[in-house]
Amino acid sequence: MAAFIIRRLLQSVLVLGFMSLLVFVGVYAIGNPVDILISPQADQADMARAIAALGLDQPLWQQYLIFLKQALSGDLGRSFAYSIPAIQLILERIPATLELALTATGIAVLLGIPLGLWAGLAPDSWPGKLIMTGSILGFSLPTFWVGLMLIMLFAVELGWLPSGGRGPTTELFGIPVSFLSWEGIRHLILPAVNLALFKLALIIRLARAGTREALLQDYVKFARAKGLSEARVVCVHVAKNIMIPIVTVIGLEFGSVIAFAVVTESIFAWPGMGKLLIDSINVLDRPVIVAYLMVIVSLFILINLAVDIIYSLLDPRVRIGEAKT
Amino acid sequence: MTEPALRVEDLRTHFHARQGIVKAVEDVSFSVAPGKILGLVGESGSGKSVTGFSIIGLVDPPGRVVAGRILLGGRNLLGLAPEEMRRIRGNRIAMIFQDPMMTLNPVLRIDTQMIEAVQAHADVGRATARERARNALARVGIASPDERLLAYPHQFSGGMRQRVAIAIALLNKPELIIADEPTTALDVTIQGQILFEMQKLARESGTALIWITHDLSVIAGLADEISVMYAGRIVEQGSVDQVLDAPLHPYTQGLIASVPSRNRRGEPLQQIPGMTPSLLDPAPGCAFRERCARADSTCADDPPMSSPVAGRQVRCFHPLTA
Structure with a gap:
């Protein structure tokens, strides 16, 4: 029984890893959050700053690796809207x-x-x-x-x-x-x-x-x-x-x-x-x-x-x- | 002569289907003495199993016992209230089914299934009930019964499961056991063991046994009396030796001839021509006449039960008397 549960939990880690990739790419494809978050009056410089602050200026694979690294330490990112984890x-x-x-x-x-x-x-x-x-x-x-x-x-x-x-x-x-x-x-x-x-x-x-x-x-x-x-x-x-x-x-x-x-x-x-x-x-x-x-x-x-x-x-x-x- | 353990008189069980009435059991009468074994023989659909279920009161709807009497120790079981009938089932009459792979509940342990059978009828504690279950398992030849009580049905082979079913039937020391083809699904060596043990148990405990089967070779070595059923009726009755050695009814003769035998090695096997008739609204007259070489115009009437030879009964106008 114990062996069964351990094996299942290991399989679960694989599933979680795969899901995270899928979800990350999927959400990336929906649209650019900066367009909504930032006020319409903001200029190009403000926009670039906001993008950099959110880490969105990096390529997708790098963003994913950062996300993965932080996720492993229990941090799934900070809400853009509420600014809390x-x-x-x-x-x-x-x-x-x-x-x-x-x-x-x-x-x-x-x-x-x-x-x-x-x-x-x-x-x-x-x-x-x-x-x-x-x-x-x-x-x-x-x-x-x-x-x-x-x-x-x-x-x-x-x-x-x-x-x-x-x-x-x-x-x-x-x-x-x-x-x-x-x-x-x-x-x-x-x-x-x-x-x-x-x-x-x-x-x-x-x-x-x-x-x-x-x-x-x-x-x-x-x-x-x-x-x-x-x-x-x-x-x-x-x-x-x-x-x-x-x-x-x-x-x-x-x-x-x-x-x-x-x-x-x-x-x-x-x-x-x-x-x-x-x-x-x-x-x-x-x-x-x-x-x-x-x-x-x-x-x-x-x-x-x-x-x-x-x-x-x-x-x-x-x-x-x-x-x- | 001793009082029979069970006497069935003019039993009729009909199924009220949409297409009409299926007369599965018509006018069936027989009796079994304590410690004796009655073989109830017939082809599939001859009504032998329905007869068994009628006795124990478990005919599936739309079937219903419509007439007759079933006397257990002189008391008529038909017309008993459901609760009274429940107290008799598993207690005074037990039943063993055909397929041991299906009769035990797959998700309940053997001890659960045995203890509940004891406690359904006797006001005893779990420990006593368990002790009885253990003894019953030991009696049917199951090794290390204490361990086996904790097992689930899927951990047993078919033969072992049938032994468990027999042990359950024996739990409350019934006066009558109805065995509905209990060895058909087993291989021959296991079949032999079970037949031997059942015979011994019936003799020792004085339990009457009704053995329902289509297999004449099983009956030959096991039963004392034999009743041959055809199309819902008993067509011939008598002691096993007499009936098998010198059948009176042409159907019985056909059945015996169709069993492979050492004495007729190399000869083509006989078969009874034609098919069993439909039991749905049957025409009057002898049900076997379409397949019978001896039939003539008199067979268009219902043949009565007659006794051309002392101690034997046959339902035929032209019995095979020498």
């Missing part, structure tokens, strides 16, 4: 995004698996059909539209929940979080539900398909022939088998929830990384964009590693590093 800017925003993503994933898992099991066990009953119809809606309605509708209904018409922002936060181990105060939770509900909807539909469909398949297997029939209660058959024999694909997808989707919370964060003015990225792209704040993408890549790598480890715990046949007897 980009990584600090992102780390400040990470708790908000993580809390939103974790809540959304939690909602999707805690609702999705039971609903999917139910729909799989009773596919012809009206609740089963209702769940599946609902999941089609979850899939097909665009996130931004659902977000707007949620605001219309719960914030504007009913006035139950705030329409945006993060509200007050409470410190937990020095990290600002929302879920510890009622006011914070009220701010969290709408964006989290909005972000969860698509994943919820996905998990319902996965759980249902897995259940339908597992129910046909001999081991389920054999479990029944042993005289096990229906609850034990479903909650142990079926559930543990359907968890394997679900964990994989949850892992992959958790990464994308973080990376693409952009839409939800923009609609609900949620002060997370996604909103920071959009703002940074607007002003071509290169170091922040690069740092953001590097952080996201690292997160994806870590999540995938965690998924592989959980996967091996769930399925003894892929248990890592275990000698076959």
Whole structure:
């Protein structure tokens, strides 16, 4: 197991290196940030000074090497717009995004698996059909539209929940979080539900398909022939088998929830990384964009590693590093 | 004569499909005495497996037992509440399935799968349940059972897995074990070992055994009684020696002739012409008449069960009596 993790981490370094090159070149191609940063009245000399100050006068490969050298010592550059280290800017925003993503994933898992099991066990009953119809809606309605509708209904018409922002936060181990105060939770509900909807539909469909398949297997029939209660058959024999694909997808989707919370964060003015990225792209704040993408890549790598480890715990046949007897 | 462990009377199991009613089991009656082995023989689709699942109450929808009685120790199992039936399954009636690669849950350890089977029926602690599981594994000839309890199914070979399945069936000392072709997926030497052990276990513990198979050579060495099924009905019943030595029904004779034998080396193998008829809304009359050399116009009626020879039963107008 330890050898597996070390090998994976070494592979991750290669992936990070390759990604950094790709991102750096890609961002370079977008445009010249000096055009936006500098005031329109500035003369040629001012412009040259600014370019030199930002290090943009050097050739691309040299800029990349400087970036790489500094990155290895933990410095991903200084934001052009805010003049503070980009990584600090992102780390400040990470708790908000993580809390939103974790809540959304939690909602999707805690609702999705039971609903999917139910729909799989009773596919012809009206609740089963209702769940599946609902999941089609979850899939097909665009996130931004659902977000707007949620605001219309719960914030504007009913006035139950705030329409945006993060509200007050409470410190937990020095990290600002929302879920510890009622006011914070009220701010969290709408964006989290909005972000969860698509994943919820996905998990319902996965759980249902897995259940339908597992129910046909001999081991389920054999479990029944042993005289096990229906609850034990479903909650142990079926559930543990359907968890394997679900964990994989949850892992992959958790990464994308973080990376693409952009839409939800923009609609609900949620002060997370996604909103920071959009703002940074607007002003071509290169170091922040690069740092953001590097952080996201690292997160994806870590999540995938965690998924592989959980996967091996769930399925003894892929248990890592275990000698076959 | 001792009270039979199981008596099935006029069992009918039908599948209500969209195209019509499939009469998978029609009018099936038999009984098994404690410690005896009944061989239920037939081709694929003859209704032998459905008969087994009907007894244990696990016929898949749209199938349903529509008539008959299944008496376990004198008590009719049909009409029992689901919870009462659950208490009987795995406790008084156990079942072993055909494919040992599929019957054990791949993601649960052997001890989990055995302990839950004990605890489903007996109010005992984990330690006691584990002890029983260990003993059951030892009884079916699994070496170092304590270690094997901690293994997962994929760490076992097919034959070992079937032994585990048999051990699970034996856990609660059932009165009846239904074995649905449990050796078909195994190679011949393993098959021989399992047959031998099952026979021994049935004799020793007084468990009645219903052995469902299409393989007459297995039945010949194993069973006491034999019931031959064709198209959902039992066409011939009797002791194994009598039925295999002197079959009364033309179908039984055809089955026996199609088994390769040392005595007829070099001769072309016989086969029964034609195909098994569809069970979907079957026409009245003997289901075998289309394939039978002895059929005539009387066979257009349903043949009743008759007993041309003492102690034997056959469903044919023209039995092969000498």
